Structure formats: C-alpha cells, structure tokens
Amino acid sequence: MREVKSPANDVSLDFSLTHKGHKGEASQLSRIVQKFGGSSVADAESIKRVARRIADTRADGHEVMIVISAMGDTTDELLELAHRVSPKPNARELDMLLTTGERQSAALLAMALTDLGVAASSYTGSQAGVITTNQHGDARILDITPQRVIDAMSEGDVAIVAGFQGVARETKDITTLGRGASDTTAVALAAAIGADFCEIYTDVDGIFTADPRVVPAARQIPRISYEEMLELAASGAKVLHLRCVEYARAETVPIHVRSSFSYKPGTWVVDQSVIEAEGGNMEQAVISGVAHDTSEAKVTVVGVPDQIGRAAKLFRVIAAKNINVDMIVQNISVGEGRTDISFTAPMGERERAVDALNLAKAEIGFENIVVNDAVGKVSIVGVGMRSHPGVTASFFDALAEAGVNIDMISTSEIRISVVVAVDDVKAAVRAAHTAFGLDAEDVAVVYAGTGR
Amino acid sequence: MREVKSPANDVSLDFSLTHKGHKGEASQLSRIVQKFGGSSVADAESIKRVARRIADTRADGHEVMIVISAMGDTTDELLELAHRVSPKPNARELDMLLTTGERQSAALLAMALTDLGVAASSYTGSQAGVITTNQHGDARILDITPQRVIDAMSEGDVAIVAGFQGVARETKDITTLGRGASDTTAVALAAAIGADFCEIYTDVDGIFTADPRVVPAARQIPRISYEEMLELAASGAKVLHLRCVEYARAETVPIHVRSSFSYKPGTWVVDQSVIEAEGGNMEQAVISGVAHDTSEAKVTVVGVPDQIGRAAKLFRVIAAKNINVDMIVQNISVGEGRTDISFTAPMGERERAVDALNLAKAEIGFENIVVNDAVGKVSIVGVGMRSHPGVTASFFDALAEAGVNIDMISTSEIRISVVVAVDDVKAAVRAAHTAFGLDAEDVAVVYAGTGR
Numbered sequence: 001m002r003e004v005k006s007p008a009n010d011v012s013l014d015f016s017l018t019h020k021g022h023k024g025e026a027s028q029l030s031r032i033v034q035k036f037g038g039s040s041v042a043d044a045e046s047i048k049r050v051a052r053r054i055a056d057t058r059a060d061g062h063e064v065m066i067v068i069s070a071m072g073d074t075t076d077e078l079l080e081l082a083h084r085v086s087p088k089p090n091a092r093e094l095d096m097l098l099t100t101g102e103r104q105s106a107a108l109l110a111m112a113l114t115d116l117g118v119a120a121s122s123y124t125g126s127q128a129g130v131i132t133t134n135q136h137g138d139a140r141i142l143d144i145t146p147q148r149v150i151d152a153m154s155e156g157d158v159a160i161v162a163g164f165q166g167v168a169r170e171t172k173d174i175t176t177l178g179r180g181a182s183d184t185t186a187v188a189l190a191a192a193i194g195a196d197f198c199e200i201y202t203d204v205d206g207i208f209t210a211d212p213r214v215v216p217a218a219r220q221i222p223r224i225s226y227e228e229m230l231e232l233a234a235s236g237a238k239v240l241h242l243r244c245v246e247y248a249r250a251e252t253v254p255i256h257v258r259s260s261f262s263y264k265p266g267t268w269v270v271d272q273s274v275i276e277a278e279g280g281n282m283e284q285a286v287i288s289g290v291a292h293d294t295s296e297a298k299v300t301v302v303g304v305p306d307q308i309g310r311a312a313k314l315f316r317v318i319a320a321k322n323i324n325v326d327m328i329v330q331n332i333s334v335g336e337g338r339t340d341i342s343f344t345a346p347m348g349e350r351e352r353a354v355d356a357l358n359l360a361k362a363e364i365g366f367e368n369i370v371v372n373d374a375v376g377k378v379s380i381v382g383v384g385m386r387s388h389p390g391v392t393a394s395f396f397d398a399l400a401e402a403g404v405n406i407d408m409i410s411t412s413e414i415r416i417s418v419v420v421a422v423d424d425v426k427a428a429v430r431a432a433h434t435a436f437g438l439d440a441e442d443v444a445v446v447y448a449g450t451g452r
Numbered sequence: 453m454r455e456v457k458s459p460a461n462d463v464s465l466d467f468s469l470t471h472k473g474h475k476g477e478a479s480q481l482s483r484i485v486q487k488f489g490g491s492s493v494a495d496a497e498s499i500k501r502v503a504r505r506i507a508d509t510r511a512d513g514h515e516v517m518i519v520i521s522a523m524g525d526t527t528d529e530l531l532e533l534a535h536r537v538s539p540k541p542n543a544r545e546l547d548m549l550l551t552t553g554e555r556q557s558a559a560l561l562a563m564a565l566t567d568l569g570v571a572a573s574s575y576t577g578s579q580a581g582v583i584t585t586n587q588h589g590d591a592r593i594l595d596i597t598p599q600r601v602i603d604a605m606s607e608g609d610v611a612i613v614a615g616f617q618g619v620a621r622e623t624k625d626i627t628t629l630g631r632g633a634s635d636t637t638a639v640a641l642a643a644a645i646g647a648d649f650c651e652i653y654t655d656v657d658g659i660f661t662a663d664p665r666v667v668p669a670a671r672q673i674p675r676i677s678y679e680e681m682l683e684l685a686a687s688g689a690k691v692l693h694l695r696c697v698e699y700a701r702a703e704t705v706p707i708h709v710r711s712s713f714s715y716k717p718g719t720w721v722v723d724q725s726v727i728e729a730e731g732g733n734m735e736q737a738v739i740s741g742v743a744h745d746t747s748e749a750k751v752t753v754v755g756v757p758d759q760i761g762r763a764a765k766l767f768r769v770i771a772a773k774n775i776n777v778d779m780i781v782q783n784i785s786v787g788e789g790r791t792d793i794s795f796t797a798p799m800g801e802r803e804r805a806v807d808a809l810n811l812a813k814a815e816i817g818f819e820n821i822v823v824n825d826a827v828g829k830v831s832i833v834g835v836g837m838r839s840h841p842g843v844t845a846s847f848f849d850a851l852a853e854a855g856v857n858i859d860m861i862s863t864s865e866i867r868i869s870v871v872v873a874v875d876d877v878k879a880a881v882r883a884a885h886t887a888f889g890l891d892a893e894d895v896a897v898v899y900a901g902t903g904r
Binding site: 044047048078081082084085086087088089090092093094096097099100103104106107108110111112114115121122124127148172174 | 496499500530533534536537538539540541542544545546548549551552555556558559560562563564566567573574576579600624626
C-alpha cells in the first residue's frame with residue numbers, strides 16, 4: 001500500500017486518510033499528479049485560475065505533474081471540422097487532429113504558470129512517454145517511459161502533460177485513448193512516476209451517494225473503495241471513467257476526485273483495506289451509493305427454441321458485432337419448447353444488434369424481436385452487502401412501496417441492479433436512497449429481511 | 453544541376469525548362485514537393501479542392517510530398533489566445549501552441565485524400581525529421597532526417613508534413629521557424645529527399661515584373677534566377693521569403709511558384725546557368741522586375757562629428773539592439789567638421805533605434821535626430837545590369853521625367869535602389885517599369901546612357 005497524504009494547500013482538508021504518524025510530521029512533501037478537465041480550462045480566464053491553484057500547490061514545495069484536457073468544446077469542434085472534410089475521417093488522421101486540443105491547453109497553462117513565476121513546461125503524450133497500442137481512437141496504454149517529465153520535475157518544473165494521447169509502440173504514430181481518457185492518462189502517469197496520489201479536478205465536489213439532480217438529499221462520499229467505484233461507474237455514475245478506476249486499482253493509486261471551483265476536500269477512491277484500517281466507512285452504511293443509467297435499450301428475442309446452445313449462438317452473433325451486452329434474462333420456458341431471451345445494450349448499438357440477429361434468424365430459430373427504449377437501470381452498490389443479508393429484500397421492498405415494477409435483475413458480489421420503466425427511474429433511485437439511510441440528515445440505517 | 457521536369461497534370465505547361473531529351477521521353481515520373489499556404493486551405497471546401505489537385509498529380513504516378521501551412525487565420529487566432537492568457541507568452545510554449553495549426557491542416561488534408569482513394573499520411577515537423585536550433589520562434593534548420601517520410605512515399609503514400617516547425621536537436625522541444633517559414637520547410641525537405649523540384653502554391657499566378665496592383669501592365673515572369681529573386685524578395689516583393697530562396701540557391705532546388713486556384717504555369721526560380729543554357733531570359737530584358745517597399749522609415753542623425761570611428765560607433769549602437777539597417781547614406785561634410793548620417797530601418801524598429809541612439813548621444817556626439825516615415829524604396833533588379841552599362845542613368849532619367857526626386861541611393865551588382873517620398877513610390881515604379889520595357893504588349897527595350 002502506498003501512503004496517502006493531503007496536499008498542503010487544502011486548507012479545510014482534515015481527512016483521516018492523512019497519515020500523520022508515518023514520518024512523524026503533519027505536512028509532508030508529496031509528488032502529486034493533478035488532472036484538470038475541459039470545463040476547468042474553458043477559456044483564458046479559467047486557465048489563469050487553474051494556474052494560480054497549481055502555483056499554490058507548488059509553493060508548498062510539492063512536486064507537481066499536471067494532466068490536462070482540451071479547452072471546453074475544442075474536441076467537439078475539431079470533430080465537426082473533420083466531418084466537414086470527410087464523411088468518415090481516417091482514424092490515424094483523426095488522432096493527429098484531435099490531439100492538438102490538449103497540446104494547446106497544455107502550452108497555454110505553461111505560459112500562465114510561467115507568468116506567475118512558476119517554472120513549467122508542457123509535453124505531448126509522446127514526449128511524456130505514454131506508449132500505446134496502435135488502435136487509433138481507442139488505444140490502450142502499454143507502457144509509460146516518463147524519464148523526460150521526471151527530469152523536468154526534478155529540476156523544479158511543473159510538468160504539464162497533454163492528456164488523452166500517446167504514441168503507438170510499433171508505428172510511432174500519434175494515438176488517442178478514447179473520449180474522457182485524460183483521467184486514465186493521469187492515473188497511469190501517477191503510477192509510473194511513483195506519485196503519492198492523483199487528484200482529478202472536475203466541476204462537481206466529488207462522488208455522491210446518488211445523482212444530486214435526482215436526489216436532492218444525496219451526500220458527498222468522503223471515501224470509497226476501488227471496487228465500489230468500479231461498480232458505480234459501470235452502473236451509470238459519470239464522474240470517473242471505468243478504465244481510470246481499473247488502472248488505479250491495478251496500480252493502487254489513490255485518487256482524490258474534487259472540484260476545481262472550490263478548496264473543499266472531495267472523494268478519495270482508495271483500497272478497501274485502507275478504509276477498513278481507518279475504522280470502516282461512514283456510519284457503517286451497507287450501501288455506498290445508488291446509480292442509474294437511462295442510456296440502454298432492452299431487446300427481447302421472442303420464441304427462441306429451448307435447446308442447448310441456442311442462447312450461446314444468439315450471443316455469439318451479438319459479440320461478433322462488438323456490441324456491449326449488459327444484463328441478460330432468460331424467461332422460464334412455459335411449455336411448447338420455446339423461451340424468450342432479453343438483454344440490454346447501449347441505445348446506440350441496439351439497431352446493429354437487431355440487424356445482426358435478423359440476419360441470423362433462421363440459424364437461431366426465434367420468432368420475432370421486441371425492442372423497448374423506455375427502460376432504465378437502477379443499481380445499489382456497497383461492499384457492506386457481502387456481510388449484510390437482506391439487502392436485496394430491502395431494495396425490492398422499497399421499490400414495491402414506491403410502486404415501481406421490476407423488469408430485469410442482475411447482481412454482483414457488491415451490486416444489485418434492476419431494470420425498470422424509464423418513467424420510474426427517479427422514484428426508484430429516491431426510494432433506494434432513503435431506504436438505505438443515505439439521505440443527508442438521516443443516516444440511521446435500519447433494514448431487515450432474510451437472505452438476499 | 454538538378455534536372456527540372458514538369459508535373460504531368462499541368463495541362464497547359466509547355467515551359468521550356470522541361471528537359472524532354474534528357475531521358476528520351478516527354479513525361480517522366482518525378483519526386484515532387486508541393487507546398488500549400490494558409491489561403492489555399494482556408495476552410496473544409498478548400499482542403500477538399502487541394503486534395504483533388506494533389507490526387508491528380510499522384511494519379512500521374514509522381515511521388516508527392518506535401519508541406520502545409522495552418523488554415524487561414526489559425527495562427528493569428530492562436531497568437532491572440534496566447535496573449536489573452538499571457539502578456540508575454542513563454543517562447544517554448546508559444547511554439548508548442550502555434551505548431552498545432554499546421555498539424556490540424558495536415559491531418560484534415562490526409563483525411564480528404566484518403567476519401568479520394570489516395571493513400572496519405574500526415575507528419576509533424578519532428579516526425580518528418582526537421583531538426584533545428586532551439587531558438588524558439590525563429591529556429592534555423594540544422595539537418596533533415598527524412599527516412600520516415602521517404603519510407604511512406606516509397607510505400608505509395610502522399611506524405612503530408614506540417615510546415616513551419618521542427619524539433620530542437622539539443623532540447624528535443626518543438627520549435628517554429630518564424631512566420632511564413634513553411635516555404636523554407638518545403639525547399640529544405642525537397643533538397644533532403646532529392647526531389648526534382650518544389651512547387652510553392654499561393655494565391656497569385658507567380659512572380660510579376662512589378663506589383664500588379666501598382667502597375668496594371670505588369671507581366672508574370674516565366675523564369676528568374678535565384679540571385680534576382682533574392683534581390684526582389686529583399687526589396688519588398690512578398691511572394692517568396694528570403695530564407696526560402698537562399699535555401700533553394702544553396703541546395704540548387706528549382707522552385708515553381710504558382711497559383712492553387714488555376715492550372716496555369718507559374719514562375720520558375722532556377723539557377724542562372726539554366727536560364728542561359730535555355731537561351732537567356734525573355735526578350736533579353738536587362739531588368740527582370742521592379743520592387744517597392746513602404747515599410748521602412750528613414751532616420752537622419754544630424755551633426756555627427758566628422759571623425760574616424762564615429763559612424764562605426766553609431767552603427768554599433770544600432771546593431772547591439774538587433775535592428776536591421778537597410779540603406780545608409782553619409783552626406784558630404786560641409787565644413788564645421790560635422791556631417792549627417794541617414795539610414796533606413798523597418799518602421800517597427802525605428803523607435804528602438806532612436807532610443808538607443810539618444811542613450812549614446814554624448815558618446816557619438818551628434819546634435820539631433822530627424823525621423824521621416826513618409827518614404828518608400830523603389831528597386832530595379834536584373835542580372836542584365838552586369839553587362840549593360842547605362843542602366844542607372846536610364847533609371848534616374850525615368851524618375852526625373854516622372855518628377856520624382858531621389859533621396860537616397862544604394863546598389864548591388866544586380867540591383868539599384870532609391871529612396872523617394874512615399875507619395876512618389878507608385879509613379880516611380882510605373883516609370884521604371886515602362887522605361888525598361890517591362891509593360892505588357894510593349895517589350896521593346898530601348899535605353900541609352902554612358903556608364904552606370
């Protein structure tokens with residue numbers, strides 16, 4: 001386990017994860033990676049504001065590396081330009097084009113820091129040693145060779161790295177890591193340079209127990225385990241990207257998700273063992289958060305012959321089209337040797353799924369396909385589930401009381417998800433949030449039930 | 453001497469520099485570098501138009517490398533953004549920022565070519581092996597290591613290189629070569645990859661005998677020597693940058709300056725020996741062109757003690773400020789042991805020159821300084837001057853007849869420049885253009901005079 005320290009400029013940060021006793025002093029000098037998103041650097045004024053914030057951290061003596069996204073809507077504007085030139089832009093060239101956005105914001109931020117008397121230098125992903133596969137538009141990080149940026153930091157520079165990009169090991173071409181992957185760049189660089197932690201600055205205060213726009217009583221979560229964060233991200237929570245959290249867990253990099261518009265402490269995403277060592281999570285709540293997702297559609301394949309291998313065939317057809325199936329439910333066969341199979345998939349891939357299935361209709365032998373876009377997924381996530389029986393019952397009771405009908409169910413060790421009518425999603429989220437005692441000013445957790 | 457060939461898609465090109473006999477066939481496959489400026493790629497439509505043009509050249513089987521500038525006003529917009537962030541942007545970071553413009557247009561052009569079925573790939577200056585000094589904003593090319601782009605061309609790709617940029621040999625930082633230096637990039641790359649010639653595409657048809665906006669009867673020059681082009685560029689002709697022509701002369705790269713809006717042949721800039729081998733230049737005109745420049749100011753330092761070393765001291769003071777002095781005239785001393793020294797310098801540097809001189813007033817011992825911004829320089833350029841006496845007299849006669857008073861005079865082996873009142877510049881240019889038989893439809897050259 002890596003030691004977690006607080007940046008000294010967090011005036012209000014008294015978060016208990018700060019190990020005061022480890023080296024015998026309260027304020028230690030850290031090596032910190034800070035990532036700022038596009039909304040934090042939307043214009044010249046924002047860039048100067050972010051620069052002042054970084055200057056504060058640097059003034060406290062910390063070694064600082066910055067990972068930066070493109071300004072505001074730059075990436076979307078460049079995409080639009082590409083589509084004006086080409087109906088289907090070449091992937092290698094699209095990466096060449098899009099990566100200029102982060103380079104611009106990195107250079108501008110370095111200028112602003114220099115003006116504040118803070119030595120700073122910007123680096124492309126390639127210069128910072130972000131080595132990737134050559135899958136343009138969705139490359140994976142293979143390795144980080146950060147010597148150049150480590151040298152810059154050792155000389156006192158704030159190293160500013162253009163996020164979202166790298167260079168392909170084989171072709172030496174410029175690659176991008178997929179939309180929103182600057183978070184991943186930051187965590188990967190933090191691991192590679194042995195940073196004490198990685199701060200992800202965004203436009204919200206951290207991770208909440210539910211989307212505050214849906215649940216006004218939602219509370220900020222002070223700390224959460226990688227596993228829970230992964231489940232929340234996979235269930236529709238948008239603050240952190242799944243791949244970023246996976247990387248952080250694999251490399252045990254503590255993440256601090258916080259707002260670039262305030263100095264309040266945000267949410268620490270850390271290993272479960274750290275939370276347990278610190279005496280467990282807040283008020284022993286069983287559920288850490290409620291997530292929802294209305295971006296998926298439900299596809300029901302009606303009248304599939306109830307024979308061994310038919311379901312496998314169906315999902316092989318889907319998988320061949322690289323469609324990301326989420327939940328699957330097979331109805332109990334009700335005589336006649338046929339059954340219905342339902343699954344959910346991203347709304348944007350639903351059309352392709354249906355086309356692929358229809359092409360294989362004879363082979364699979366189903367009768368017809370029913371599509372339902374008016375669905376939503378509601379998930380409760382928490383490691384407490386492992387040791388507390390009855391969570392499922394409490395969840396379903398709450399939904400029943402709220403008059404919400406459950407359409408599909410899926411579970412993992414620390415998550416229960418249900419598919420409901422899209423119009424019921426908000427009510428379901430609020431009911432679960434209340435039932436598990438997550439509402440602010442009401443944290444007494446009471447539930448009962450037998451088994452899960 | 454390198455052999456000069458015509459690109460086969462020049463339907464109307466019957467330019468005599470095309471060596472039909474050399475390899476015994478009319479149409480040879482060439483390796484060509486084509487450079488397109490910002491006005492040629494101002495928007496998505498222009499980029500597609502340029503792509504079609506390149507596709508034509510490629511379809512004829514030529515190996516093609518493209519050097520491209522940033523789209524339209526991109527560089528100015530990025531500069532403005534930098535100045536919104538920082539009053540005096542850090543030079544290294546400004547280079548990081550500005551170089552994104554050419555990368556964007558290079559990537560977009562590659563997309564457009566790919567859509568036309570033409571294999572193409574874009575490269576940053578660094579990827580194309582443009583190695584420079586580390587003088588940010590005004591770096592010089594030290595070396596070109598073009599293996600990567602040569603490989604791409606050998607595989608049939610059109611290699612598209614972002615102009616105006618390189619990578620510093622020592623620091624590995626991204627550099628720019630100064631405004632308008634994409635022309636230089638193109639010529640340097642043409643030399644490095646052994647191209648047969650370099651085409652500079654612009655928004656005019658080529659080099660003219662005078663600025664057509666001043667002299668409606670000005671004619672396009674079909675071919676001109678490097679030496680004459682250098683003198684014209686240094687005298688105010690704006691189509692080609694001085695450094696680009698210097699590079700072309702040093703490396704003997706034939707340049708074809710032409711319009712990206714038509715298929716008409718433009719102006720070939722080649723070695724004088726090629727022109728002579730082809731039977732000399734058009735109609736044996738003594739003067740190739742008339743250039744003018746109204747961007748300089750005249751500074752007169754009045755009452756300088758007429759002693760050895762005073763003038764040297766004066767110009768050491770100017771040189772220490774890196775001010776680019778053009779013409780210098782020292783008046784004949786008229787008793788009292790004092791003289792006046794006049795010089796011209798770019799309008800933008802005039803203030804600094806005066807300040808520097810005033811600081812050294814006691815040391816130099818002059819009485820006062822008179823500044824005159826209302827001046828202009830008119831130059832006639834031609835290698836024919838070497839062998840034709842009387843050119844100076846003809847020039848001055850023409851000016852006198854036009855009622856133009858001469859203020860200062862300077863000459864080189866193939867150029868005569870005069871400084872006149874700015875209001876007389878147009879009349880002077882027209883008078884010289886007519887006197888030396890350069891007007892279209894009137895090419896009889898008659899002049900007389902004794903000595904130069």
